Amino acid sequence: MRFSGFAEASDRKFDFVKKARYFFIFSIVITVLGIITLGIHGLNYGVDFRAGSSVDIAVKKDLTGQKDEIEKYLKDSGFGEPGLTVGTSRVTLRFDDVLTDAKEKTLKEGFNEKFDKDASAEVNTVDVEIAKELQTNALYAMLVASIGIVIYVSIRFEWRFAIAAIVALLHDAFIVISLFSIFELEVNLPFIVAILTIIGYSINDTIVIFDRIRENLRFAKLKNAADIAKLVNESIWQTLTRSINTVMTVVVAALCLLIFGSESIRLFSLAILFGLVSGAYSSIFIASQLWLVLKNKQKPKAAVKSPAAS
CATH class of the missing domain: 3.30.70.3400 (Alpha-Beta Plaits)
Structure with a gap:
């Protein structure tokens, strides 16, 4: 389905773009609460990260x-x-x-x-030295993963998509970290693996929507910001079923691990569940709308160009 899918989706009532400010406010509130919680409680580090x-x-x-x-x-x-x-x-x-x-x-x-x-x-x-080394390596792993994603998305799409994607990824990772801080759950090496897994899942879901936006841009005749907003909204609708089906499939697997898995992977499964929900939310409600904000800051002529042409 290409840009012609607009006609099929035009009668749908919910406008993701129009409601974007509410999603942004919600995410900002959650982020602020997370910062406050981390400042007060910190993280409950397991033996992996402390002597x-x-x-x-x-x-x-x-x-x-x-x-x-x-x-x-x-x-x-x-x-x-x-x-x-x-x-x-x-x-x-x-x-x-x-x-x-x-x-x-x-x-x-x-x-x-x-x-x-x-x-x-x-x-x-x-011991103390190993604990410090593990903390440092965990931070490096997340930093390298984030830089790699920015480079890939910048080459594959454009820098605005890359910024939107990395903000969404940081949003997802921070939500999971904040929830572990609020509930004082133990943070260990499997937790870091879960964060990296969440980053990989979230970028995959976001890229699907970005790819549909880029595809629709190639066949659209855009005259103003309202046309771009409509394009983004319809692109989300065109990929919504796929996004929901994917997240529900993985949620079932993560729930099975949480319920039937051993004690050693229970917190890993819980972190994955938190991340799946946050990743689906950010891919649908945050990333594309953030790209639209950045796109609209271009000069009028540049705003209607396809990323492929720029």
């Missing part, structure tokens, strides 16, 4: 009703008050200090004796 030890204990019986007893045992045994998560089949401990071999042995033996003789524990330790 300490993480102990994952696979248990054969449900200990969810014995959380207080486990906390008391740890305190009385000299382990302090580590972060504690008790699930139906797993108990997770997060220590700010690195456990020595002697303490690891005492913890495993004591837990088996007091709570579950068949439990098996896995200890992961990260």
